[in-house]
Amino acid sequence: MTRSIIELMPTAEDDRVARHAAAAIALAVAEAAIPLPLPGVKPGFANIITLTVLARWGWREAAWVSLLRVFAASLLLGQFLAPGFFLSFAGALASLLALAGAMRLPKKWFGPVSYSIFAAFAHIGAQLVLVRLWLVPHDGAFYLAPLFGAAAVLFGLVNGLAAAALLRDLPSREPSCP
Amino acid sequence: MPDSISVRTWYELLRPGDWVVALAGLAACVVAGFWLWRGSAPDGVIVRTSGKVFAETDLSRPHRIEVPGPLGLTVIEIEPGRARVASDHGPRQYCVRQGWLTRTGAVAICAPNEVSLMLTGRGVNYDSLNY
Numbered sequence: 001m002t003r004s005i006i007e008l009m010p011t012a013e014d015d016r017v018a019r020h021a022a023a024a025i026a027l028a029v030a031e032a033a034i035p036l037p038l039p040g041v042k043p044g045f046a047n048i049i050t051l052t053v054l055a056r057w058g059w060r061e062a063a064w065v066s067l068l069r070v071f072a073a074s075l076l077l078g079q080f081l082a083p084g085f086f087l088s089f090a091g092a093l094a095s096l097l098a099l100a101g102a103m104r105l106p107k108k109w110f111g112p113v114s115y116s117i118f119a120a121f122a123h124i125g126a127q128l129v130l131v132r133l134w135l136v137p138h139d140g141a142f143y144l145a146p147l148f149g150a151a152a153v154l155f156g157l158v159n160g161l162a163a164a165a166l167l168r169d170l171p172s173r174e175p176s177c178p
Numbered sequence: 179m180p181d182s183i184s185v186r187t188w189y190e191l192l193r194p195g196d197w198v199v200a201l202a203g204l205a206a207c208v209v210a211g212f213w214l215w216r217g218s219a220p221d222g223v224i225v226r227t228s229g230k231v232f233a234e235t236d237l238s239r240p241h242r243i244e245v246p247g248p249l250g251l252t253v254i255e256i257e258p259g260r261a262r263v264a265s266d267h268g269p270r271q272y273c274v275r276q277g278w279l280t281r282t283g284a285v286a287i288c289a290p291n292e293v294s295l296m297l298t299g300r301g302v303n304y305d306s307l308n309y
Contacts, residue, residue, distance in 0.1 A: 109195035117199050146211035153203040164191035 016053075017061055021068040024049040028073035038144070040087075040127065041151045044159060046073070047095070047119065051112050051163035056170070059100055066092050083135060087127045094126030095119035112167060116160030120152035220282040220297035223261045225254055228292045237261065237297075247291035254295055266291055 010018075024046040031045050046069050054062035070092045074085040098118045105114065128148065132141040225233040225243055233243050235256065242264065243254040249267040260280045263273040268290035276286045282299035 105195065109193055110199070111191070111193040111196055113192055113196035114199040117196075117203050121203065143214060146207045146214060149203065149207035149210060153200055153207065156203070157200055160196070161188055161191050165188075168191065 013057075013061065016057060017064045017068070020049050020053050020061070020065045021072065024065055024069040025072045025076070028069055029076055032073075032077050038147065038151075040124075040144075040148060043155045044120065044123070045162075047116065048159050048162045048166065050095075050099075051116055051119075051159065052166050052170070054099055054103070054115070055112060055163070055167050059096070059103065062099065063096050066096055086134075087130060090126045090130045091123035094122040098122035111160070112163040113157060113160030116163065117153060117156035120156035120159075121149070124148045124152050219259065220280070220284070220299040222298040223254075223256060224296045224298055226294045226296075232293075245291075245293045247288070247293050249291045252288050252291050252293040254293075261295060261297060262286070263288060263293075263295060266293070 027049065028046040031043060034043070036042055047066075049069075050062050050066045053065050067089075070085070070088045071080070074080040074082075074088060079085045079088075096119075098121070099115055102110065102115045102118045124145075128142060128145060132139070135141075220237060222234065222236045224231060225245055227245050227247055232245050235241075235243075237256060237259055240255075240257045243256065245252045245254060247267075252266045252273075253264040255262050255264040257278075260278045262278045263276070263286050266274050266288045268274075268288050270290075273286040273288040273293075273295070279286055279295065279297050282297055285294060285296045287294045
């Protein structure tokens with residue numbers, strides 16, 4: 001039997017993704033300690049990282065960071081493969097699609113705050129659809145949708161502002177800041 | 179070198195389109211709120227006795243309906259947008275103590291006297307009996 005040694009050399013991109021994902025996971029875990037008035041409403045501070053990575057390094061890295069965070073944070077919080085995990089996962093996928101669309105908006109007019117609000121709406125939208133199809137199979141699932149929407153605007157704004165402040169203070173990199 | 183954090187600093191981080199997006203988001207929530215929560219205002223009432231419809235009227239003007247049953251008269255009081263069982267001869271008075279019904283689909287049942295009261299309207303968003 002011959003032994004083969006596979007050496008994995010992480011690229012600079014791998015390092016960045018790992019560092020950013022670690023920051024996002026830390027935020028997600030810290031946030032889980034905050035008591036929340038309504039199940040399903042949470043600030044999603046980890047998305048500050050996603051938005052920052054999106055602006056500085058592009059969509060592909062942002063997608064890596066976002067999805068790694070969903071998996072790792074759910075493992076750490078004991079939610080992996082529980083309903084909450086699938087809701088997070090669906091929300092993250094929808095947010096990433098929304099961000100891919102938002103990136104095409106003129107950068108002069110729309111900044112991280114717009115991205116963040118679009119992503120927050122996509123997140124809650126996908127979660128409501130999944131809840132309606134799977135967990136609460138009648139239209140009562142949408143009863144609190146306006147409250148979730150208001151939370152999406154509020155936390156989208158807060159996270160977007162935080163990302164915008166970070167981007168202003170970080171040294172500029174290509175792909176350039178939006 | 180980070181600036182000091184002030185309201186003005188935050189304000190400068192918003193681009194013109196960001197305002198539009200945030201306001202459009204809020205407007206969407208308000209519209210959705212009206213659509214989901216106000217659409218349930220009742221506009222009519224159905225009174226049944228022994229399973230048969232005894233009276234079916236709208237909730238636009240105040241009036242009273244007296245419904246005969248095995249124990250006597252059950253009095254139903256209607257006001258604009260709401261209705262209640264004002265008096266009943268049932269021993270436990272559940273339907274009277276329910277008070278004013280204000281939502282589409284709400285039901286008060288005076289079982290001993292076999293009288294029921296139900297509010298109707300567009301888009302029944304819950305079903306009291308099967309809830």
